[in-house]
Amino acid sequence: xxxxxxxxxxxxxxxxxxxxxxxxxxxxxxxxxxxxxxxxxxxxxxxxxxxxxxxxxxxxxxxxxxxxxxxxxxxxxxxxxxxxxxxxxxxxxxxxxxxxxxxxxxxxxxxxxxxxxxxxxxxxxxxxxxxxxxxxxxxxxxxxxxxxxxxxxxxxxxxxxxxxxxxxxxxxxxxxxxxxxxxxxxxxxxxxxxxxxxxxxxxxxxxxxxxxxxxxxxxxxxxxxxxxxxxxxxxxxxxxxxxxxxxxxxxxxxxxxxxxxxxxxxxxxxxxxxxxxxxxxxxxxxxxxxxxxxxxxxxxxxx
Amino acid sequence: xxxxxxxxxxxxxxxxxxxxxxxxxxxxxxxxxxxxxxxxxxxxxxxxxxxxxxxxxxxxxxxxxxxxxxxxxxxxxxxxxxxxxxxxxxxxxxxxxxxxxxxxxxxxxxxxxxxxxxxxxxxxxxxxxxxxxxxxxxxxxxxxxxxxxxxxxxxxxxxxxxxxxxxxxxxxxxxxxxxxxxxxxxxxxxxxxxxxxxxxxxxxxxxxxxxxxxxxxxxxxxxxxxxxxxxxxxxxxxxxxxxxxxxxxxxxxxxxxxxxxxxxxxxxxxxxxxxxxxxxxxxxxxxxxxxxxxxxxxxxxxxxxxxxxxxxxxxxxxxxxxxx
Numbered sequence: 001x002x003x004x005x006x007x008x009x010x011x012x013x014x015x016x017x018x019x020x021x022x023x024x025x026x027x028x029x030x031x032x033x034x035x036x037x038x039x040x041x042x043x044x045x046x047x048x049x050x051x052x053x054x055x056x057x058x059x060x061x062x063x064x065x066x067x068x069x070x071x072x073x074x075x076x077x078x079x080x081x082x083x084x085x086x087x088x089x090x091x092x093x094x095x096x097x098x099x100x101x102x103x104x105x106x107x108x109x110x111x112x113x114x115x116x117x118x119x120x121x122x123x124x125x126x127x128x129x130x131x132x133x134x135x136x137x138x139x140x141x142x143x144x145x146x147x148x149x150x151x152x153x154x155x156x157x158x159x160x161x162x163x164x165x166x167x168x169x170x171x172x173x174x175x176x177x178x179x180x181x182x183x184x185x186x187x188x189x190x191x192x193x194x195x196x197x198x199x200x201x202x203x204x205x206x207x208x209x210x211x212x213x214x215x216x217x218x219x220x221x222x223x224x225x226x227x228x229x230x231x232x233x234x235x236x237x238x239x240x241x242x243x244x245x246x247x248x249x250x251x252x253x254x255x256x257x258x259x260x261x262x263x264x265x266x267x268x269x270x271x272x273x274x275x276x277x278x279x280x281x282x283x284x285x286x287x288x289x290x291x292x293x294x295x296x297x298x299x300x301x302x303x
Numbered sequence: 304x305x306x307x308x309x310x311x312x313x314x315x316x317x318x319x320x321x322x323x324x325x326x327x328x329x330x331x332x333x334x335x336x337x338x339x340x341x342x343x344x345x346x347x348x349x350x351x352x353x354x355x356x357x358x359x360x361x362x363x364x365x366x367x368x369x370x371x372x373x374x375x376x377x378x379x380x381x382x383x384x385x386x387x388x389x390x391x392x393x394x395x396x397x398x399x400x401x402x403x404x405x406x407x408x409x410x411x412x413x414x415x416x417x418x419x420x421x422x423x424x425x426x427x428x429x430x431x432x433x434x435x436x437x438x439x440x441x442x443x444x445x446x447x448x449x450x451x452x453x454x455x456x457x458x459x460x461x462x463x464x465x466x467x468x469x470x471x472x473x474x475x476x477x478x479x480x481x482x483x484x485x486x487x488x489x490x491x492x493x494x495x496x497x498x499x500x501x502x503x504x505x506x507x508x509x510x511x512x513x514x515x516x517x518x519x520x521x522x523x524x525x526x527x528x529x530x531x532x533x534x535x536x537x538x539x540x541x542x543x544x545x546x547x548x549x550x551x552x553x554x555x556x557x558x559x560x561x562x563x564x565x566x567x568x569x570x571x572x573x574x575x576x577x578x579x580x581x582x583x584x585x586x587x588x589x590x591x592x593x594x595x596x597x598x599x600x601x602x603x604x605x606x607x608x609x610x611x612x613x614x615x616x617x618x619x620x621x622x623x624x625x626x627x
Contacts, residue, residue, distance in 0.1 A: 020448075123325030126600075127593045128555035131573070135589050138577030139337035215454055219559055222456050223574065238456060249464060256457035263452035 021272035024265035031262060034078050035085035043075035047230045055248050067237075067251055068244060076232035077258055083226075083233050084262065087144065088213045091151040092206050098152065099159020100195070100202060106160065107167025108190060118164065124157035133216055137225035147226055151213055162205055166198050208270035211263040218259045234259050311608050319597050326597070327383060330589035331376050334582035342368055344580050345392050379586075388587035393579035398587035401572060406595075409568040413557045415484060416491035417546065424496035425542065428503025432511060433530055443500065450497025455556050459490040459563035487564045491556050495549065502545055506538040513537075540607070547603025551596040 034041070044062070050070030058065045064073040106117040124132070133150040140146030170176060179189050220226045221235025229236075234255040241251035334341075342362040346354035363369050367378065382389065388398035431443040466472045466486060473486045510516065511534055519529045554569075561570030569588070576584035 020445075119321050119325060122322045123329055126322050126326055126597050127329075127589065128551035128596060130552070130555035131558060131592055132589070134555075134558070134573065134577070135585055136333060138573075139333060139580075139582070139585060141338070211452065215452075218454050219456070222454070223559070223562065223577075225577070235454070235456070238454075238460070242460075245460060245464060246468060252457070252460050256454070256460070259457060260449070260453045263454075264448055267448060267452055 018268070018272055020268045024268035025272075027261060027265040028269060031081050031085055031265075035082040038078045038082040041078060043078055044072040046071060046075040046079040046232045048072075049230075055244065055251075064254055065248075065250060067240070068248075071230075073251070073254055076237060077234070077254060079232040080234040080237060080255065080258065081262075083231070084214055084217050084259075087147055087151070087217050088210055091148055091155070091213055092210060094148070094152045095155045095159055095209075096202060096206055098156040100163050100198065102156070102160040103163025103165075104167055104190060104194060104198070107164040108171065108186070108194060110168075110171075114164070117160070121157045121160050121164075124154065125161070127154075129154045129212075130216060130219060133220060134223065134225065137220050142225050142228050144227075147217060147220055150220065150225075151216060154216075155209060155213065158209070159202065159205060163198055163202060166201055167194055170194055170197060204270065204273045207266060207273050211266035211270065214259065214263050214266065312605055315601060315604055315608075319601060322597060323594065324380075326593040327380050327590055328376065330586040330593070331379055332372075333589065334586045335372060335375075337580075337582060339580060340368070341392055341582050342366055344582075348393055348579065383590060388590070389583045391576075391581055391584045393576075393581040393584070398584050399591075401584070402569065402587060402591045405567065405569050405572050406591075408566065409554065409557050409561065409570065412484065412487055412491065412560065412566070412568065413550070413553045416488040416495060416557075417550070417553060419488055419492035420495035420499055421546075423492065424499025425503050425539075427496070427500040429507055429530060429535060431500065431504040432507035433526070435508060440504075443504075447497035447500045450493050451501070453494065455490055455494060455559050456563045458493060459487070459560060462486050462490055463564075483564075483566070487557075487560045487566055490563070491553065491560050494556070495553060498549065499542065499545075503538065503542055506541050507534055510534045510538045544603060544607055547600050547607075550599045550603075551592075554592060554596065 048071060050066065053062070053066050053070040055068055056062055056066040056070070062072050062074065064077070067073055067076070102117055102121075106114040133154045136153050137146050137150040140149060176189060176193055179193050184193075217226065217233075218235035218238075221233040222239045224236070224239070226236055227233040237255035238252050238259075241248070241255070244251050340359065340363070342359050343354060346358055346362060360369075367375060370378075379389065386399055388402070390396065391398055391401065394401075427443055427447075431440045434440050463486065467474065474483055507530075516529060516534055519533045520526070524533075557568070558570035558573060560566070561568045562574055565571075569592070572584070573588055575581070576588065
């Protein structure tokens with residue numbers, strides 16, 4: 001598939017008929033803009049403590065009010081978006097690279113390489129993702145790098161497994177055999193014939209998993225492993241709001257709503273992407289091999 | 304049990320050995336990669352001030368930390384196989400004992416929310432599939448989307464506010480009888496039932512297109528009986544497998560929910576261990592949770608192979624045609 005075709009395909013995806021998916025897509029674009037533009041947006045400083053305006057109700061100066069230290073809630077939400085979206089974007093890029101590399105090597109070369117890599121994947125998938133992320137983040141201490149490490153260590157394995165499955169299914173296709181018998185090197189066949197057929201599925205998986213990553217970042221933040229204080233993060237905003245749950249529930253409500261809406265947006269857009277351009281849906285190039293394992297995998301990815 | 308079943312079960316049992324060894328290596332190397340020296344952390348916690356280099360070196364020798372990695376790992380693994388995960392660096396209590404003592408409340412929470420999720424999710428999924436395309440289906444889809452997207456800690460606070468503070472139906476936090484279990488279990492179950500409802504719906508939709516369902520309808524059976532007796536039974540197979548796969552997720556969720564509701568369990572143990580940089584506890588925790596997870600997947604697979612003979616036949620074929 002040429003890049004032009006990919007853009008055309010994404011274009012058709014964005015012309016989704018499902019209003020939920022359109023709303024989700026727009027929200028993600030908006031959040032991405034806020035995340036990039038947070039420093040230049042006309043917002044108060046998110047970390048300025050104002051002892052006089054503690055726990056203010058919404059006003060013109062503070063549209064969503066202020067928190068227990070007098071900091072502007074709206075501004076902290078915007079900077080929280082920068083943290084969440086930024087972390088998830090970098091993490092997804094790393095996860096995709098590692099997952100695709102490992103999965104392609106395992107699936108294409110097979111044999112003992114495949115066995116070893118897949119046992120490694122099994123080990124990482126044998127742990128509840130959130131707990132492993134929590135353990136890694138906890139061991140490394142708070143900060144961007146440790147959250148990133150935690151996410152990448154936990155999430156690469158499911159990509160590797162999926163890509164490996166796709167590559168194994170591809171390996172026996174006539175056109176790959178033809179490319180090899182025409183004298184194509186392994187690298188040439190991988191880059192020009194295998195990867196272009198794998199990437200659409202990877203993109204779909206990435207969109208669906210981004211919702212999970214946002215949730216994980218928020219959960220780590222809630223547990224105190226995330227951004228370093230006093231910087232804003234949605235999950236830590238919720239946990240900071242705990243003492244004010246009765247007196248000022250809005251302090252927990254806004255970041256909670258931000259997390260929920262963002263995850264929802266990624267979920268509906270991921271669903272839309274899968275319906276539109278996952279080659280694994282019947283009638284396209286890759287027909288999943290029969291058997292209940294595949295059925296389960298598909299059904300569970302529907303869930 | 305037939306030969307095929309015992310063959311499948313014993314192969315499945317053997318397959319967890321490399322995974323478990325890998326788990327132990329992962330758990331052990333993670334805490335070696337972490338910054339800071341356990342001996343120094345330990346001394347600092349005992350005395351409350353930065354220890355001298357001589358003291359640290361002495362304790363490192365006592366704890367065996369001066370040995371090379373393979374030897375330390377080998378010792379730890381040999382102990383772990385005998386059920387000894389060492390002692391906590393911060394409290395000095397045996398790690399394995401602490402984890403086992405704190406497993407029951409976490410399991411209680413995870414299992415009760417699993418049951419609650421099945422009671423809620425499966426009927427909702429069946430209704431959504433039967434009323435496919437109607438307003439009921441759409442609103443169920445939306446509700447399950449919200450349920451799958453809302454973080455457990457946000458939902459937990461929401462339920463505390465509505466059910467405990469405003470309506471005074473349940474206690475706000477703590478552990479004790481079933482009344483203390485109700486809110487945490489609901490928090491955990493809502494997200495799970497959303498996922499279950501979506502899966503049941505898609506699985507039912509696939510089954511409802513099958514010929515035997517059309518035949519059952521053509522015979523003039525009532526639609527309720529077609530749904531439950533013909534369709535649901537077959538639609539539940541992937542649901543059962545997913546339950547096993549999601550059990551680990553549920554354990555992870557339980558840990559968070561325990562912290563939200565200040566409930567005793569593995570979550571509190573884990574958070575304390577992270578706060579105190581208690582490496583021996585964290586590595587023990589990873590191996591312990593991983594073992595619980597691997598064991599639960601094994602049980603589900605074995606149960607599933609009894610329910611659906613195609614699984615063991617497939618894996619038999621795969622096994623025979625496997626390279627090497």
